[in-house]
Amino acid sequence: MPMPLSTLNSCDRETFVAALGHLFERSPWVAEEGFERRPVRDRSHLHAELCAVLRAAPRERQLALIRAHPDLAGRLARAADLTAESRREQASAGLDSMDAEEGAELERLNRAYRERFGFPFVICARLNDRRSILASMRQRLEHDAEEEIDRALDEIEKIAELRLRDAVEVG
Secondary structure, eight states: OOOHHHHHHHHOHHHHHHHHTTTSTTHHHHHHGGGGGOOSSHHHHHHHHHHHHHSSSSSHHHHHHHHOOTTTSHHHHHTTOOOOHHHHHHHHHHTTSOOOHHHHHHHHHHHHHHHHHHHHHOOOGGGGHHHOOOOHHHHHHTHHHHHHHHHHHHHHHHHHHHHHHHHEOOO
């Protein structure tokens, strides 16, 4: 059930992190540090403050967050070891219903991407379908590492924004 913004502005750190720690994949430190940035005016302001925490973090911490994301339709998905949010997001893009050819291409691209950059491909699955994800993977393999780190962080911010909409009540 979504939490009212007024509650988030007045609650203790533990409650705040419990409500928002999932926004950034397996990285509750963003919410922990974002707690100090309250009060916030609205969801957009809260999102901006959490993203500011992410962007101010040292590069190694940002990379750890990127690496916390699962490969799309990869081993964790097959082992049912995805977070509930990731499972729903990947399903919304149709990644749980690919044919054998698409699945093989996705596995090949996941492997090539991870070998090239040292972290998984990150995209906001809820804003894409499986065809656009595959096309984006092929295109983003052309990037250099710094460009791709920045792109992954942009995508993580989109994911967090959509998760925040689900977690925080307006009004």
